[in-house]
Amino acid sequence: VLVGTFSWSKIATAVASLGIILAATYLLWMVQRVVFGVPAAHHLPKLRDLNRREFATLVPLVLLIFWIGLYPNPLISRMHQSVTNTIASMSREKVAPTAHPSARITADLLALLPELIVLATACLVIVLDPITPASRRDLLAWLSVGALAICLGLTGWQISVENVRVSAFSDLVAIDAYARFWKILLYSVTGVTIILSLPYLKAERIHFGE
Secondary structure, eight states: HHHHHHOHHHHHHHHHHHHHHHHHHHHHHHHHHHSSOOGGGGGGGGGOOOOOOHHHHHHHHHHHHHHHHHHHHHHGGGHHHHHHHHHHHHHHHOOOSSSOHHHHHHHHHHTTTTHHHHHHHHHHHHHGGSSSSGGGGGHHHHHHHHHHHHHHHHHHHHHHHOOOEEEEETTTEEEEEEHHHHHHHHHHHHHHHHHHHHHHHHTTOOOOOO
16 A cells, blocks of 8 residues: 555655554554553452453454464455456456446445444444443443344345445445455454453443443
8 A cells, every 4th residue: 555655645655654653653552551561559459360251252262363374265265256356346447437426426325334334333332422321331232232233134135135246436445245254254243242241341340332
């Protein structure tokens, strides 16, 4: 991305590179404090070892890390058709759109409807979080789960109706079988994670919308 941007604007590339440096600095500072920092004395009595719920959550993640690292072909092979389609789309000559601009924008927004629902729900949770009593914070979690379920249903409907490659916003966004596979996986995992986190958050008395 930076190489392509450099040929267009050296100033924009310099600003983007500065953003990467600042992000790396922030992450290193965060890791230093979280992983290698010394906890305050009043926090030491609260520190406990992993319980069975946390252990059961981490074990599948560790197994997936080793599986993807040692045998990534099942995931990478699903990417081949997407890469081929993207290369073909970039290499063919662009044709002026024949549809009315408003119709084209509507089609682009419909293609990204699941992502727009996730974005709108996240904004709604952030707005409602400060005004929701701690005893009712579960409602925010179930609101998030409901939105993810709707997105999961929409993605499944897109697959059942027309499981073909769809591009939006002048090919800046491409949605194909590979993208829909990851959408279904992420929506499902995120929803299950939110549901499983509810007892833990209650036990630890953590009441934050994030």
